[in-house]
Amino acid sequence: MAELTVRRLWKEYGSQVVLENLNLTVADHEFVTIVGASGCGKTTFLKMLLGIEQPSRGELLIDGKLLASEPDKERGIVFQRYSLFPHLSVLDNLLLGLELQGAPLLGKLFGVRRQQAISKASELLNAIGLYHARDKYPSQLSGGMQQRLSIAQSVICEPKILLLDEPFGALDPGITADMHELILKLWESRRMTIFMITHDVQESFKLGTRLLVFDKLRHDPQSPEAYGASITYDIPLRHSKPARSIAA
Amino acid sequence: MESSNDIQLLPLMPRLINFHPRRSSALALSALPFLLLMLAYLFGSSLRLAENPDDKLLPALGNIFSTFRQYAFEEDARSGEVLLWLDTFASLKRIGIALGISSAIALSAGLCLGIIPALRATLGSFVTVISMIPPLAILPILFIALGLGEVSKITLIVIGISPVMIRDLSQRCMELPAEQLIKAQTLGANSWLLVVRVVLPQILPRLLGALRLSLSSAWLFLISAEAIASTEGLGYRIFLVRRYLAMDVILPYVLWITLLAFSMDWLLRIASRKVFPWAEV
Numbered sequence: 001m002a003e004l005t006v007r008r009l010w011k012e013y014g015s016q017v018v019l020e021n022l023n024l025t026v027a028d029h030e031f032v033t034i035v036g037a038s039g040c041g042k043t044t045f046l047k048m049l050l051g052i053e054q055p056s057r058g059e060l061l062i063d064g065k066l067l068a069s070e071p072d073k074e075r076g077i078v079f080q081r082y083s084l085f086p087h088l089s090v091l092d093n094l095l096l097g098l099e100l101q102g103a104p105l106l107g108k109l110f111g112v113r114r115q116q117a118i119s120k121a122s123e124l125l126n127a128i129g130l131y132h133a134r135d136k137y138p139s140q141l142s143g144g145m146q147q148r149l150s151i152a153q154s155v156i157c158e159p160k161i162l163l164l165d166e167p168f169g170a171l172d173p174g175i176t177a178d179m180h181e182l183i184l185k186l187w188e189s190r191r192m193t194i195f196m197i198t199h200d201v202q203e204s205f206k207l208g209t210r211l212l213v214f215d216k217l218r219h220d221p222q223s224p225e226a227y228g229a230s231i232t233y234d235i236p237l238r239h240s241k242p243a244r245s246i247a248a
Numbered sequence: 249m250e251s252s253n254d255i256q257l258l259p260l261m262p263r264l265i266n267f268h269p270r271r272s273s274a275l276a277l278s279a280l281p282f283l284l285l286m287l288a289y290l291f292g293s294s295l296r297l298a299e300n301p302d303d304k305l306l307p308a309l310g311n312i313f314s315t316f317r318q319y320a321f322e323e324d325a326r327s328g329e330v331l332l333w334l335d336t337f338a339s340l341k342r343i344g345i346a347l348g349i350s351s352a353i354a355l356s357a358g359l360c361l362g363i364i365p366a367l368r369a370t371l372g373s374f375v376t377v378i379s380m381i382p383p384l385a386i387l388p389i390l391f392i393a394l395g396l397g398e399v400s401k402i403t404l405i406v407i408g409i410s411p412v413m414i415r416d417l418s419q420r421c422m423e424l425p426a427e428q429l430i431k432a433q434t435l436g437a438n439s440w441l442l443v444v445r446v447v448l449p450q451i452l453p454r455l456l457g458a459l460r461l462s463l464s465s466a467w468l469f470l471i472s473a474e475a476i477a478s479t480e481g482l483g484y485r486i487f488l489v490r491r492y493l494a495m496d497v498i499l500p501y502v503l504w505i506t507l508l509a510f511s512m513d514w515l516l517r518i519a520s521r522k523v524f525p526w527a528e529v
């Protein structure tokens with residue numbers, strides 16, 4: 001269960017207003033896609049959900065409680081790049097979350113518990129089609145493989161909310177279709193709430209159950225930084241069955 | 249029409265920067281400067297010896313070999329020790345201990361400075377300033393404060409190389425992409441786990457790199473300290489026999505030191521490749 005509430009949220013950097021007066025309630029297991037012009041504050045919004053940026057005003061609540069102001073295991077993140085650990089093999093990258101949470105002293109699991117973790121990870125490796133590459137290092141993987149691993153790495157920890165910042169932006173179209181299938185499958189089976197920023201409007205319609213469009217409501221040509229962006233459209237996309245959206 | 253000429257010439261004569269020698273010829277090429285140096289020495293030595301058979305500056309090779317054999321395999325009449333090994337052991341022990349201590353200091357301090365912003369604000373410029381002190385200038389202080397024994401020599405090396413290593417390692421920590429640290433936190437890492445599972449393993453190969461870069465300074469400080477106050481050691485021996493212009497001792501000792509330094513560098517490189525394969529791919 002994770003219901004997210006955004007209440008009168010503002011974000012300013014110095015005199016620049018980036019986001020103004022965001023209000024939003026997102027139910028559990030929603031797939032929210034976010035689109036908007038470049039530089040309008042989408043990543044900033046995601047960073048606040050993640051806890052690495054703080055709101056200037058307003059509140060972010062998860063199930064009625066204030067969101068922790070540091071990243072934690074309730075919220076997973078997949079960046080466009082750099083979110084894998086170059087010194088760990090594919091398998092170890094996937095195990096990392098389980099090990100960090102299962103062994104607070106050394107961050108490493110041994111014996112039976114390690115075997116259990118490995119079998120859990122192997123299942124997911126099969127699901128993302130990387131089982132054959134489990135002993136490789138991230139730098140030996142293609143961009144698409146890296147992104148699949150990065151998603152799985154977050155998903156294995158079963159976060160309530162998964163945040164994706166243009167996760168497929170750097171991938172070519174053929175691979176993107178596979179990635180869509182994968183993310184929908186995971187979203188369906190793990191019952192997370194997903195927030196995904198994308199530049200691709202088609203993608204946002206195909207994947208989301210709800211589409212948010214960020215844009216400025218007011219614009220002052222004399223001082224473009226005076227007003228920030230808000231959610232100008234909040235469009236329910238009435239398909240919750242992933243099977244249909246893939247067929248579409 | 250110059251450009252069309254260019255295009256025609258290209259397949260025949262690649263630009264110098266694009267010409268890569270083959271493996272076999274690269275090996276031969278790299279041996280060339282050594283051979284040339286050797287030849288130059290032989291030439292100069294024979295010239296001088298022809299003029300004055302007692303010349304000490306460039307002794308003949310045979311002369312060098314016999315002295316080296318004496319130092320390496322025969323017991324010294326006065327001390328009853330085989331001098332080369334006595335010196336080598338003393339020097340390696342000093343430099344080994346110093347490198348170990350410097351690594352421990354650089355690793356812990358570099359890590360802390362690199363990942364704890366408050367500590368970096370406090371100590372960052374301090375370390376930078378400390379690293380600018382010429383270590384040899386404080387050698388007298390060390391001798392006065394710590395005596396003429398092993399401690400002051402090891403301390404000199406540690407003071408000489410660890411500030412730079414600390415700066416290098418903390419720089420590496422800060423270069424880790426913020427995305428990685430954030431991601432690890434979302435996977436459940438606290439500060440401690442972040443260090444042991446994410447940061448430390450990624451800067452360990454860098455530690456070996458920093459050690460390799462510090463080797464030449466470490467030897468410099470070792471030999472300086474030994475030259476001034478010591479009773480054995482490679483640097484001590486060189487400076488001792490300097491009084492008799494014993495080039496037949498000094499030259500093989502210098503070669504031996506070079507060989508030791510080179511081997512240490514080589515071992516560190518091999519170790520890095522073996523232990524941290526991910527850093528190579």
Ligand SMILES: Nc1ncnc2c1ncn2[C@@H]1O[C@H](COP(=O)(O)OP(=O)(O)OP(=O)(O)O)[C@@H](O)[C@H]1O
Nearest residue numbers: 013014016018036037038039040041042043044045
């Ligand atoms: N740390 C910061 N300090 C100052 N200004 C910032 C900071 N981060 C972002 N901004 C500003 O906030 C605005 C929104 O940035 P943000 O990265 O959220 O845009 P975005 O919608 O994600 O754009 P894109 O689609 O290009 O990724 C930009 O004008 C940017 O200059």
Ligand SMILES: [Mg+2]
Nearest residue numbers: 042043044165
């Ligand atoms: Mg962005």
